[in-house]
Amino acid sequence: MSAPDTFPAVMTTQQDTGRWRLYVAIYGVPASQWPEYVFDGATVPSVRDRSRALDALGYTFTASPEWGWIEDYVPGDDPAQPVSLFASAQVRKVAS
Incomplete structure (x- = not known):
C-alpha cells in the first residue's frame, strides 16, 4: 500500500502509434485529467528520459528510480503477436 501522498507513475506503449506514454495515476481524479507525457519515437525511454518527463510533470521518485x-x-490472442509492456514506479508531487 502506498502512502496517501504517493502515486504510481505508469509507462506503456500507445497501441495506435507505438510511442511510449508516461502518466501519473492520481486517486480520485478522472483518468482523462491525469498528468501525462508522450515520448517521441518507439524506443523504450531511458531511466534518465523518464526522470526528465516526471520533472516536467512536477513529480519525482519517492525513492530510487527503479521501475x-x-x-x-489478451488470452486467446495469437501468441506470435507482441505483448503490451507496462512499467511503474512510485512518485510524489514536487513541492512548489
Whole structure:
C-alpha cells in the first residue's frame, strides 16, 4: 500500500502509434485529467528520459528510480503477436 501522498507513475506503449506514454495515476481524479507525457519515437525511454518527463510533470521518485515491468496479453490472442509492456514506479508531487 502506498502512502496517501504517493502515486504510481505508469509507462506503456500507445497501441495506435507505438510511442511510449508516461502518466501519473492520481486517486480520485478522472483518468482523462491525469498528468501525462508522450515520448517521441518507439524506443523504450531511458531511466534518465523518464526522470526528465516526471520533472516536467512536477513529480519525482519517492525513492530510487527503479521501475517494475509487467507483460500483458489478451488470452486467446495469437501468441506470435507482441505483448503490451507496462512499467511503474512510485512518485510524489514536487513541492512548489
